[in-house]
Amino acid sequence: MAEKNYAGKTVEVTEDGYFTNPADWNEEIAKEMATEAGIELTDKHLEVLNYLRKQFETGEALTIRKVGKSGVVDxxxxxxxxxxxxxxxxxxxxxxxxxxxCV
Structure with a gap:
């Protein structure tokens, strides 16, 4: 595991950069990560991210098709x-x- 510093907070991530503890996440961290990825987060981006987090918490498997049928974004x-x-x-x-x- 590696550590990254986002928005003044050190978080543990996998070698691919995914959080090992989703509870460490907040919107400020997401904004900084997005900037690193060349994405400027809008309210729509945050709506999708919050939807994904809610789905993850329920234990449901995430797929592009499922997100597309969510009503949040096609x-x-x-x-x-x-x-x-x-x-x-x-x-x-x-x-x-x-x-x-995801592969």
Whole structure:
């Protein structure tokens, strides 16, 4: 495990950069992580991140299709918000583990 410092807080992350403890996450950390990834977070981004966190807490498996049917954002919108791997990137920014559906 590695440690990263975001928004003045040190958090443990996997070698891929996913949080080992989702409770360490907050929106300030997400904003800093997004900036690192070249993404400027908007309210819509945060809405998606909060949806992912709620789904993770329920233990439900996350898929792009499920997020697209959530009513929060459609699949095309998810790709526009998080280009280059929408579920991987959004999950990382949400402070949750890498979804099993992602390679």
């Amino acid at each position: 699949i095309k919108g998810l790709y526009q918000l998080f280009p280059g791997g929408p579920l991987k990137i959004s999950s990382k920014l949400a402070g949750i583990p890498k979804p099993t559906s």
